[in-house]
Amino acid sequence: MKRLLVLLAAGATAVGLTTLAGPSAQAATGCKVDYTITSQWQGGFQAGVKITNLGDSVSGWNLKFTMADAGQKVVQGWNATWSQSGSAVTAAGTDWNGTLPTGASADLGFVGSFTGSNPKPASFTLNGVTCTGSVTDPPTDPPTDPPATGTPVATNGQLHVCGVNLCNQYNRPIQLRGMSTHGIQWFGKCYNDTSLDALAEDWKSDLFRVAMYVQEQGYETDPAGFTSRVNSMVDMAEARGMYAVIDFHTLTPGDPNYNLDRAKTFFSSVAARNANKKNVIYEIANEPNGVSWTAIKNYAEQVIPVIRAADPDAVIIVGTRGWSSLGVSDGSNESEVVNSPVNATNIMYAFHFYAASHKDDYRAAVSRAASRLPLFVSEFGTVSATGGGAMDRASSIAWLDLLDQLKISYANWTYSDADEGSAAFKPGTCNGSDYSSSGVLTESGALIKSRISSTDNFPTS
């Protein structure tokens, strides 16, 4: 059966073609094309084109090839919708032969014209896959695979704020426990496949906070480069089933409005790029300081809509006054936020502490605030607020017990080998490949690892 379909003027631009899906990442692909010049005459020829699908069944196909000589044109084709643009020829499957099960063939053909010689095309692609006559199996472990069963992201799915809690896909409150990077501009070498495997598998971390400083040789020096580094760290977390907090690590200057334009640029980009991921949480200003809650709130109300426009359902963390102390470090308290919350939904407020510096009065503020505000401890240290000094074990344990009891999520500063007490690894660890043995841990690292690696028991119904 020949059905005459499309008559194209030579050189016409391809129009009206259905856009066909390419091969799915999961599908086995492969095809064979037999191109036969069945007859030829002065300036004209007829070609038969037999496509055999060797891969998984395709529904909707698109065969493409390039004429080997610029003077060759499709004049009239059959059993496909034919078009030509320059030397590029497309034949699209029709409603009666658009589905090709494994092993099935479609016989098409066309009448062509030529001005010089009439060679055969060199190669053919079917839905973007070159027809080599053999099958390519799908990658066994593509990096975009859904996380393995049982990981934090596989279990909890897309998160949302419910009341004052962070809730999972079953609308049940959960607590995420994990680690923050140090400044990625300084400690990039600490974030590689081996260290991330250790974080996911040995530490059983639920969470990986990516601290992207804006100043101090950070984002402002190379916006595109830092954006792409953050994105690849989000992917590394996703591949291991961990949540990723994208931390716009403002610190000095303390007024986040100083970086408002940068924040809009950065978040519109990362939110668009990561919108379909379930593992992303946005933290829009690490630690506002020397600035009023009103100014912070104003910043938040400008940045949040930028994220929402691209990624409507992700949880967003808003920094608070006094280095994200809910104002306590500035002599205020949580009431300023309770009385004037950010005008947005699905957000949480950051609370940060350093256990050797921040003790009972700060714990009291968190205990009070926890029933009024959704809190997220996106950064804390076991040491002093400088990031150095000795670990305060008693205060650290009091804090962690409180956070567990209140189901407040946390990330510890830092998963790095910085030469300071807050680092989890001894200096030099990131020059090697051992992130798993107890010998590489600092005192802080050992305590935090023992806390984070205990069973999560996430609710699943």
Ligand code: IDC
């Ligand atoms: C510290 C680092 C330190 C670095 C300093 C300035 O540990 O190596 O020199 O920043 O960039 C925070 C901040 C966090 C601080 C940390 C410890 O969010 O950037 O890291 N800290 O001082 N808030 C309270 C403490």
